[in-house]
Amino acid sequence: MTDITDRQQLKYIAAQAADARVNLELETEGMTLNIGPQHPATHGTLRIVAKLDGEQVIAADPVMGYMHRGYEKLTEVRTYPQVTTLINRIDWLGSFANEVPFILAAEQLMEVEAPPRAQWIRTILFEMSRIANVVLFLGDMAVQVGAVTPVFFAFRDREHILNQIEAVTGGRFHPNFDRIGGLKDDLPAGWVAETKQVMKKMRAFCDEIETLVMGNEIFQARTRGIGVIPADVGLQYGLSGANIRASGVDWDVRRDNPCGLAYDQVDWKVWTHPDGDSFSRFWVRLQETREATKIVDQLLDTIPAGPVMAKVPRIIKVPAGEAYVETENPLGVMGYYVVSKGDLVPYRVKIRSASFNNMSISPWLLKGVYVPDIITILASLYFILGDIDR
Amino acid sequence: MGLVPGLIKGLGVTGGTILRTVFPDGLKKPIPAPSRGAETVQYPHEKEEPTPRARGVIALHEENCTSCMLCARECPDWCIYIEGHKEKAPPRRAGGKVRQQNILDRFDIDYALCMYCGICVEVCPFEALFWTPEYEYSEPRIADLLHDKSRLSEWMETVPDFEDYEAGSEAKKLKVPPT
């Protein structure tokens, strides 16, 4: 519960080395523990093979692929509207965010620009899916660490966002709303006022979580100093999103390369934290949720009037070419590399999903930690299996 | 407030939630009413109202359908089965050409496969398919989830009117054909 001094740390390491020598002499074996693929902690079917020495991890290897659904192969035989439907299901908690980079890449190939009203509403829905996704993280990390109540609050308050998304798109989890050239439909009357009320409720939820989880000394003892990722190591492993911002790297694709979305019309801030441990990852995501509610409020006030769909032909044939667009999705940076040969279907779509790269740091990060810390670190990295395996 | 440890404040949050659930009117009227204070709905005794745009089930307006097969082609799951035949219809006015009409024999949607994506409703050029927010049609047998033409026409009664749009929109409000 108190900080460990350097001298204590050196003593501990020397004691461990002495133990290891004794173990060699006595030939005690370590234990191989298989965490998953069916497990309450891993967010889906992730398997981690951990070699333990007592309660300490010697090596941990994630085994991915239990939820591989073959998205990239499927996109080779689906038309563009059908692909938009399918890719909703990659990151199923913030599902509108999956459609956006694909549609932007296709719009680049077709050289079509969506009208400003469509870009505004796209940004609003994008930020709302970010709030929906990260609100679940805030509750979920608490439950991985042991507190069962915050996740109920998270689900309860997430319902408000899902109801608003349903009021516009018709679907709570799978909106299927983005189209090449704009959006499928416009906002129903009264939606702007209701969404402002919902943003107030989400801010109240953030305050509740700050008191209940972040201010809790036990939570801080479990997460401070655990799973420290130095900035250069994180960048080498391809970490993105809040994981790398919590290590002090000021990188946000929304600000640096908005690709037509309305982020440059709004006054907002990128949150970073210098520590790089699990607590700072939680802290950064909490601040980002609050920031997202402020972005949505500002955007709701300034929606421009106009059409919501540009002029595109009924049957969409994207001209030949290649385009790569990345956006700052709730889990990290998601990118779609679309190769088209001028057909109704794409020739090849490569999906750069954030969680796959975020998981790649786990063998390095999990060496030498205790078994409970495995769960804390994985929870703080925040991956979704649909995003890892596609 | 810096002296109160975070543990006690956390207990205050959960204790406050207990009080808010049991006494939804505040502590000034201490009548316990948890059924009102809870945020959950006791289905099937009470039901929530989905929004008018909610994608519950698809309804078919048979008169508008011309068996163009666009919906069956565009469905990502190929769950729409259409069969039709052509018939000769009398000319519209005397001395005119004999017309050809497409008669719909079979229009089934298999809701065991349907992804509820809405591509079929969107691509229909003749506005024959509509979304309704009805969701209570689960069956004990999977085969009963194949809704045939008559059942799909029955769903037309539950189609809500299209909503007005927000200020600043240029979209035109569509009309639901009367059944």
Add this chain to the structure above:
Amino acid sequence: MISSILASWNDDYWVQTLLRVAGGLVGVLLIAGTLVYLHLFKMVSFMQSRLGPMEAGPFGSLQLLAEVGKHLQKEDIFPRKADRFVFAAAPFVILASTFLLVVVVPAGPDAWFISNDVGIYLGLALSSVSVLGILMAGWGSANKYSMLGGLRATGQLIAYELPLILAVVGVVIQAGSMNMQTIVYAQANGEIFGWDGIGNPYILTQGVAFVIFMIAMQAELTQAPFDMPIAESELVSGYMTEYSGMRFLLFFIGEFATAGVFAAVASVLFLGGWWAPIPGLEIDDNAWNLLGPLLLIGKIVVLTFVVFWVRFTFPRFREDQLQRLAWKFLIPLALANIVVTAIFKVWI
């Protein structure tokens, strides 16, 4: 004739023993069931903005019976490599320690199971038998997760026995006896600086010991924030993973029964047990025999409310943080409390 039979029952050793055994079983199980309904089904549901089970019986009151029925009709599974005797005996060992602990708790001036001069010492010794049961469950399951859970539990439970005992020593010094009935009378007849309006419940003078006892009790029950042995998000269910059906239900009921019995012990030691200051009325022993158990149950409900409130709010400690809390913080604090109590008792 009937009155003579009843009179002979009063003196017959075997009839008295049978009555006490039945009373103990029924009392513990009824209290466990009430606590499950009140706290697990209703209180935690209200804390999470939901209503909890509502279908089985009015307001879900028969849910526990429904769960018992559900568990009874499940298949009795033994893991293939498990040691059958150890695996089967483990829940009974834990339950045995709970039922034996309840015999030291008095519920009224004449409503007690045993009354001897090592009351609380005997109770604490009996309660530590559950450590054996948990270790048996962990080892007998032939499952690495359960083994980890069992080992963690052993370390934790042994570590927290000490603050538990040391916290009680302060009360024993103040009451002057280890007999639970004497402790209740000491609180009933005691005075605070000369005023005897509410007796002398030891929660006032032994507040520090009360807090230590509650923390140690939480750890002994392996409830969050000390539920590393169960640690649902890591070890699935810890030492209970391989148990299903009725065997799991024995663990489950045992958990709540132990919570109730520990709370009963705590209320006897610190809150006055079956006695409460009722102003104005002169209550004789016969009436206390009826009122006492009700008051005791009320105090049990209040204390377990606090236990479960804390359980469902806080995250869990890691094993080394847990041990550090016990050895470096609670034990020195309890020892300091004993020293201060002894000084006050001897010189004031």
